[in-house]
Amino acid sequence: MKTCLKLTILVVLMLLCALNLNAQDEEAEKPKEKPKHTITAEVFDKATGERIENATFILGWINPHHADDIHTFGISDERLRKDGDKYIIVCEQAKAKMFIIAEAIGYKPSKSDTFTSEKKDFDLKFELDKGEIVTGKVFSKDKKPLEGAIVTRVDFGDQVFVSLNSRSSSKEVNTKKDGSFIFSHPNKIFGVLVTHEEGYAIIDVEQVKTDMIKEIVLTPWAHIKGRLMMDGKPLANHSVNFDLDSDFEYVSGASMQGVIIGFGNTSHKTDENGYFEIKHATTGKGQMICFTPYNGESAFYERYLFQAPVTIHSGMNEVEFSNSHSRVKGRVQHPMFVGIPDNWRFHMGYASLKSLHEKARPPYPYPSDYAAMTMDEKNIWLRKFTKTEKYAYWEAEWRKRQKHYPKYEFKIEKDGSFDVINVEPGEYELDIYFSLPRNETAITNVSSASYRQQITVVAEAKTIDLGVCYLQPVYRNRSTKGPKPVIGQPAPDCHFYVIDPQKPETYEELSKMKLAKLSDYKGKFVLLEFWRTSYGPCRALTPKLNEVYDKLKGENFVIVSHSSDRDINDLVDYAKQNNMQYVIGWKNAWANPSASNVFGVSKIPANYLISPDGVLLEVNLTGEELYTRVQQYIEEAKMKEK
CATH class of the missing domain: 2.60.40.1120 (Carboxypeptidase-like, regulatory domain)
Structure with missing residues (x-):
């Protein structure tokens, strides 16, 4: 009876442990939620003080390493809600500096001060100035007004993705029942892309200037059918998209970046026989691009497999790819x-x-006195130039050229x-x-x-x-110098390559070279020398080191010269010319910390005499000491052995 009770208790305990372990595993498998900012925003008309309804927001962050590298993202509906007259914005914290931009139709956008992850829950108040608006109407080919068309503002230099689905972007608006739309003028160059089940329209920069945007008539979609083959076999489950210039080109010769047909959630996949079909495509010249299936091994979801030039016309297009180059x-x-x-x-x-x-970039429009400018003046000019409309045209021209090169x-x-x-x-x-x-x-x-x-x-x-x-x-990575080793204390260990001047390896053959450690020479007296072939005082020591090596060649002693030369060929040539017979070490560019930092070397030449049991004996021996002190230690060691 007692035995049965013990067994029952044991089974119950084991089950409880198993349940607890499963719960722990499930808890461990749950992805940890990133900390979030909760921002309460209020938006007002700066002139009247009245609240502005239906504001939209953009989240931006600044690359901590490059202040000019700024990324902006529309804030989706799941991260934005209204609480009475206030907007509640939830966004993930980041180490970089972040900011919020508030926009509303008929107003100029307003940007908040930057904030970082240290600032968690806080309030923002935006006051917007009145701005210009852009209005127009969208019609089908037979001139019927279209409701629900997506009108996307394409800023100069942008690339836009063709989609019948909204991307929750602040640059998108939908047409009303009468086909009308309205959005704020961005006060910069822009074009417009309109998409609807019945067709599309691309209004380029010059057409926007001529008020063609007032009445937009859609062009019926092009239709693409195709097949992808590789080495005679179909490419199954591969993504296909088309990167086209379309009709964004205009009279100045510059260009918008064009449109992408199919990307991310809108990618078009090939079937098991390599066939694909795209029913909503724009026309134009560009590239057909194929991506490999995502296998979870890369930070990028998919990788280019190939690209091929293509021209898409109105109506039906049949394309086929098989590698011919x-x-x-x-x-x-x-x-x-x-x-x-x-x-x-x-x-x-x-x-x-x-x-x-x-x-081959197009040349910058340098000012006539550019050659006479100082370097600081040239940098100031360049920074100012990159913020001008002229630079936007220059960049668009360069990008256009890039698109036509493989x-x-x-x-x-x-x-x-x-x-x-x-x-x-x-x-x-x-x-x-x-x-x-x-x-x-x-x-x-x-x-x-x-x-x-x-x-x-x-x-x-x-x-x-x-x-x-x-x-x-x-x-x-910047590695800090270690403390200088102390005489009488164990010397630190370090890594380096061993070079054989008679069989000179190149950098590309490092995998064949011997990667040694200082501790490999334990049991011998070691003179570790830090130097570089291009530095005069280091070169001056070479004859003395050769002399010491020749005199003590048969003793329990080794010289390890650790070179910091950038080019291994310089080291090999110098070692040959000077008949260096001792161990020639070369810096291990991949190691951290470097050998010189391990020893706290601040200037070269520098040397360290280390005993057979790894204790530091002397630092920076010069002249006759290089031989006499080393010989003295060797003789003392021999006496102790007797």
């Missing part, structure tokens, strides 16, 4: 390990193959391999860039790394195999 393949590799770490791939900056012609983006696989297909003949630059958060770097000293190479693709080439493409560090 060259392909460029290769494998990106970190110099210290094989493949690309998952966190590097997730925070991939970009991987692209761009036409070199794309870099550009291919591609995916990096886990093993670092990539494959760029359907590459047209031409001159290209391969550009791969990884940008990482500091707390997620695989080798903590490097926050970004890249690989660049210029490539020529000729018509006859079918496959261009670049082989292994070794990454190089671009930006390193």
